[in-house]
Amino acid sequence: MPIVNASARRELITATAAIAAAISAYAAAPAYAAAWPEKAIEVVVPYTPGGATDTVTRIVMKKLADRLGQPVIVNNKPGANSTIGTAMVARAKPDGYTFVTVLAAYTVNPHLYKLSYSFDDFQPVSHMADLPLFLFVSKDLPVNSLSELVEYGKKNPEALTYASSGTGSSAHLTGANFGLQAGLKMTHIPYKGSAPILTDLLSNRVSMVFDPILVPMQYVKENKLKVLAVTAAKRWEDEPNIPTMGESGFPGFVMNSWVSLMAPAGTPKDIVERVSTEIAAIVQEADVKKLFNDAGFVPVGGSSAELTELIKKDTAMYGEIVRKAGIKLE
Structure with a gap:
């Protein structure tokens, strides 16, 4: 029988214990990834x-x-x-x-x-x-850029209203943040859903809305609405002429x-x-x-x-x- 010195014996016992512990842990662990x-x-x-x-x-x-x-x-x-x-x-x-x-x-x-x-x-x-939001405004609002909108709002205090699908929605918070950063006093108009917002925006009963591009953009192409900016960090690939909020005088405005x-x-x-x-x-x-x-x-x-x-x-x-x-x- 080969003679094993004390140091080698301790190393062998330690290694054996480590292997046994690893096997035990593997067996006890739930096999989520496999099952x-x-x-x-x-x-x-x-x-x-x-x-x-x-x-x-x-x-x-x-x-x-x-x-x-x-x-x-x-x-x-x-x-x-x-x-x-x-x-x-x-x-x-x-x-x-x-x-x-x-x-x-x-x-x-x-x-x-x-x-x-x-x-x-x-x-x-x-x-x-x-989901980037776009700033759509009524066709009858006499502005064609974000800077013109801010200027109009300052010359006509409390004249601007902004719509949203409800208190606490992304459109609400984005509009509120725009008002804060622009120094404008605007009135929030909450709605139940997007359809009534578009109806009132098209008829100039509300000034603006921060909304996804999908539905309102078709009215922009028909000259029934205007779009001034996008809240994303970069421009929308399909509509590269729409500037970002950052490019329009609001650096870091990404919402x-x-x-x-x-x-x-x-x-x-x-x-x-x-x-x-x-x-x-x-x-x-x-x-x-x-x-x-x-x-x-x-x-x-x-x-x-x-x-x-x-x-x-x-x-x-x-x-x-x-x-x-x-x-x-x-």
């Missing part, structure tokens, strides 16, 4: 069917289902500026089978609502897309709405990373990019960590706007 998903996945959209958020979610989830080999069921649970459906997912089991789509309003709501959930109840997954995917806190990290990686690839597929573009969206993708930083940034930004503008639920 998941074993059944259908639910994605809650806390908005009505057929809207922009719903459209983006369904485009991406159809592709995700193909990649994962399991159905991804999109359920609409609208109400209370998205807080009803979002709260449902906050209470869901964090097993990788329930997700929720959130907009930039997710970072506004804590400043306006008493919520039954907090950011700590969620795990950011993927920043799917941005996109956005669509992101979240999971209940505690959802396994490997599942979060898998979904994030798949979505990052999906939104860059040619057909998805075209569908997004046709709906007014810009594909983003990105990691859970990047989405976490976006949420922190926008929460601070919107909180400051709400405070400075004195915004309260009506």
Whole structure:
């Protein structure tokens, strides 16, 4: 029998113990990456069917289902500026089978609502897309640029009104921020939906709205509305003549709405990373990019960590706007 000295014996025992511990840990760890998903996945959209958020979610989830080999069921649970459906997912089991789509309003709501959930109840997954907003104004308003709009507003105090789909919406906060930065006193007019906004904008009953490009742009092409700027960091590729807010005298004015995917806190990290990686690839597929573009969206993708930083940034930004503008639920 070979003789093993004391030093070699200690090294052998240490190595054996380390291997045994590794095997034990591997056996005890849940095999999410190998087994998941074993059944259908639910994605809650806390908005009505057929809207922009719903459209983006369904485009991406159809592709995700193909990649994962399991159905991804999109359920609409609208109400209370998205807080009803979002709260449902906050209470869901964090097993990788329930997700929720959130907009930039997710970072506004804590400043306006008493919520039954907090950011700590969620795990950011993927920043799917941005939704740039465009400043559309009534054709009868005697302005053709952002500088002319500011000049008109200062010469006609309290004459300007701006529409939104409701208190706390992206259009509301963007309009409020524009008023603050321009030094204008404007009146906010909340509506229930986009259709009545367009009706009143076309008939000059409201001065302006920050809105996605999809529907109002057709009226610009018919000379029934005017568009002055886009809130994105760069110009819209299909409409390169529309300047950004930054180019129009408001440096750093970037206030996109956005669509992101979240999971209940505690959802396994490997599942979060898998979904994030798949979505990052999906939104860059040619057909998805075209569908997004046709709906007014810009594909983003990105990691859970990047989405976490976006949420922190926008929460601070919107909180400051709400405070400075004195915004309260009506």
